[in-house]
Every structure is written in structure tokens, then in C-alpha cells.
Amino acid sequence: MGSGDAADSSRVTLTRTQHVTEAEAADIDAIAATAGVIDGVSPLDDQVRTEMVFGAGDDSHHILGRLTGHARVVGYGHVTGGDGGLSGHLVVHPDHRLHGIGSAFVGHLLGALGANEQAGLRLWAHGDTVGARALAAARGFHRVRELRQLHRALSVAAPAPSYPETVTVRTFEPDRDDEAWVALNAAAFADHPEQGRLGLADLRHRTAQPWFDARGFFLAERDGALVGSHWTKVHPAAETGAAPVGEVYAVGVHPGAQGLGLGKALTLTGLQHLREEGLAEVMLYVDGDNAAGLGLYERLGFTTSRVDVMYGLP
Numbered sequence: 001m002g003s004g005d006a007a008d009s010s011r012v013t014l015t016r017t018q019h020v021t022e023a024e025a026a027d028i029d030a031i032a033a034t035a036g037v038i039d040g041v042s043p044l045d046d047q048v049r050t051e052m053v054f055g056a057g058d059d060s061h062h063i064l065g066r067l068t069g070h071a072r073v074v075g076y077g078h079v080t081g082g083d084g085g086l087s088g089h090l091v092v093h094p095d096h097r098l099h100g101i102g103s104a105f106v107g108h109l110l111g112a113l114g115a116n117e118q119a120g121l122r123l124w125a126h127g128d129t130v131g132a133r134a135l136a137a138a139r140g141f142h143r144v145r146e147l148r149q150l151h152r153a154l155s156v157a158a159p160a161p162s163y164p165e166t167v168t169v170r171t172f173e174p175d176r177d178d179e180a181w182v183a184l185n186a187a188a189f190a191d192h193p194e195q196g197r198l199g200l201a202d203l204r205h206r207t208a209q210p211w212f213d214a215r216g217f218f219l220a221e222r223d224g225a226l227v228g229s230h231w232t233k234v235h236p237a238a239e240t241g242a243a244p245v246g247e248v249y250a251v252g253v254h255p256g257a258q259g260l261g262l263g264k265a266l267t268l269t270g271l272q273h274l275r276e277e278g279l280a281e282v283m284l285y286v287d288g289d290n291a292a293g294l295g296l297y298e299r300l301g302f303t304t305s306r307v308d309v310m311y312g313l314p
Contacts, residue, residue, distance in 0.1 A: 012075070012104040015064045018056045024064060025052055027073035031093045037241075041127030041306065043091035047194065048078040050205045057201075063108065065092070065101045075101035079109065085120020087193070087310070102135050110139075119313050128309040141311035146288030150302035154246070154275040154282055158300060161268035163220070164260050167227065169269060172217035174207055177226070181219070184226045188252030195250060211236070216277075218269050220253075220262055227257035230266035232274055246274035248284035264296060271300070 020028065028044075036042045056062055057080070065075025074096040079088040086109065092101045110118055122144060125132035136142070163169060172181065182200050189196035206212060216232035233249040248270055253262045274282050284302065286293045 011068050011099055012101050013066045013068045014104060014108050015066070017062050017064065018060075020052055020062055020064070024073050028052065028076045031074065031076055031091055034094055035091050038094045039127055039129050039131075041129070041308075043126050044076075044078070044089055045124075045126075046206070047080070047202075048089055050202070050209070051078065053209075054205050063105060065105060067096065067099060074099075075105065077105045085122065087122040087124070089124050089126075097131065102131075103138070106135070106139050122310050122312045124308060124310050126308045128307055132309075132311075136311040141313055143309050144312040145310035147285055147308040147310070148288050148294070148304050149283060149285055149306040149308070150297055151281060151283045151305045152271075152297075152300065152302040154271065154279055156301070157275060158268050158271045161265040161272070162261070163265050164222075167220050167222050167260070167262065169218055169220050169266075172214050172219055172229075172231075174214060177219065178203055180226050181229060184229060184254055185250070185252055187254050188228075190255075195252075216270065216273050218266060218273075220257075220266060222257065226254070227260075228253040228262040228266050230270040232270040234274070234277065234279065243281070244279055246277070246279040246282040248282060264300075267296070267300065 032044050051060055059081035061079055063077035064073045066073055075092040077088055077090045079086050090105050109121055182203055185198055186196055211233060218230045219226055220228035230251045231249040233247040235245045237244050251263055251267055
């Protein structure tokens with residue numbers, strides 16, 4: 001959710017599509033960049049940006065908002081279906097808020113769902129801005145999930161990682177490791193609504209992105225099988241508006257290898273790598289109800305810097 005805008009939604013035209021054109025993608029990038037400056041938070045996540053490039057998946061689609069009679073996209077939504085219902089993102093260009101685009105977007109989704117399905121609709125508010133809270137309240141949505149962003153300075157070195165003797169660590173090799181990593185990720189994140197849904201195509205789309213660096217993608221093996229991984233990422237200065245920032249992109253441990261300390265060890269391996277790359281800061285996302293994860297990251301020196309909120313209907 002990007003704005004509380006209760007003005008006349010008849011001025012808004014919405015288009016649903018699986019693919020966006022280069023011109024539409026440029027408009028969406030401009031919306032996200034401007035909103036990021038005004039709201040202080042990027043409104044779109046990696047899955048959304050990947051599907052802008054490669055096309056929406058079978059259970060996803062883009063929604064483009066234009067002021068009626070105009071060609072430029074000034075509001076953008078992305079919706080993904082799943083077993084738990086629809087979840088989505090919405091952002092409206094700050095110059096075009098208060099024209100009913102946000103309300104029209106939510107109304108479009110509610111109108112496409114039956115009464116029983118509406119309870120499964122979930123919308124992200126990155127940064128939980130005042131406008132997002134206002135739109136949520138106007139539509140009767142309430143908070144159903146929190147995603148915390150944590151940061152840590154890399155100026156102070158983290159402890160050295162320690163692995164069991166039976167575990168070896170190496171870096172990811174595209175093609176060779178694709179299928180094994182997807183299987184590991186599915187097992188490690190079986191209960192996670194986003195990460196656990198990543199398939200082979202999703203992995204390959206991400207590894208085709210300019211930011212991908214296999215040197216920062218670590219795999220833990222035991223008896224020739226993958227039992228854990230830590231995928232790091234670097235956000236360039238052009239994206240952050242300041243210095244580059246590292247990210248603990250995804251740390252996963254196979255259920256059969258829990259209790260070996262692999263989550264902590266793999267996290268430390270990634271932090272060591274990012275520090276050696278010359279980065280001064282690292283960030284990560286963790287669900288607010290993940291007490292074990294929060295405890296681990298706080299013990300490693302991370303502190304909460306932002307909270308994203310998912311809103312849903314009662």
C-alpha cells in the first residue's frame with residue numbers, strides 16, 4: 001500500500017497484464033524511485049522487480065494505473081496468488097496521490113474476489129507509511145504480519161564461523177547446484193509464504209540479474225548433500241543513494257541438519273565475505289514473529305531499523 005487516496009476513482013484507469021513494456025517499466029521505475037525518496041523506503045521487492053523483467057508468473061499479474069485519458073503509468077500494483085490467497089504491493093507516484101488510484105486498486109482486487117476469498121487478501125506496506133495506514137483503515141484492513149529490516153555495521157569484525165567436522169562449505173556453481181539448492185530452499189522454508197515458493201525458474205531469473213555474484217553464495221554440504229546455504233547480495237550506491245550495502249539475502253538450513261549451528265556459522269561466513277568486499281554496512285529481513293532468528297541476529301549485533309507491515313481483512 002502506497003498512499004491513502006480517497007478521491008474520485010472514476011478518474012483512474014487500471015490495466016491488468018502479465019508483461020510490462022519497456023516504457024511501462026520505465027514509468028514504474030520512476031514511480032518507485034520518487035516514492036523511495038519521499039517515503040524513505042523502496043516500495044517494491046525483488047520478486048516484483050524480477051517479474052517486471054521476465055514477466056509475471058502463472059499466479060501473478062501486474063496492475064498499471066493511469067489517470068483516465070493519459071498514457072503515463074502513475075500507479076503500479078503487483079499481485080501474487082497462493083494457497084493463502086492473494087498478496088500484493090502497491091505504489092502511487094507522489095505527484096499523483098489523492099486521485100483515488102490506491103483506492104481503485106484495492107477496489108479492483110476486492111471486486112475480483114468472492115466474499116470468502118476476500119479474507120485471504122494481503123497487501124504489503126513497506127515502511128508502514130502514514131498514507132498506507134490511512135488507506136488500510138479506510139478499507140477495513142488490519143495488521144497481520146510484520147517484516148523487520150535489521151542493520152549492522154561491518155567496521156567491527158564478526159566472530160569466525162565454526163562448522164562441524166562433517167560439514168564442508170563452498171560457493172554456488174550455476175547449473176550444477178540449481179536443482180539441489182531449490183530442493184534445499186523448499187525444505188528449509190516450507191512454512192515461509194514467499195521464500196518457500198521459489199522454483200527453478202525463479203532461481204535462474206535471479207542469477208541472471210546484474211547484482212548476482214556466486215562468490216557470495218555459500219553452500220554447506222554433508223555426505224555430498226546440501227544441508228544449508230547463505231546467499232548474500234550487494235545493493236550498489238546507485239540503489240541506496242549513498243554507499244553500497246550488503247545483505248544477508250537468504251540463510252536456510254535443512255530440517256534434518258537443525259541443531260548443528262549451521263545458521264549462525266553460515267551467517268558469519270557471509271558477513272566475513274561482505275566485510276572483505278569492503279562494505280561498511282549489512283542489512284537483512286526477518287519476520288517479526290521469528291523469535292529464534294531475531295535472537296540470533298541481535299546477538300550478532302544487528303538492530304531493527306525499519307518495519308514493513310502486511311495488512312489483511314478480518
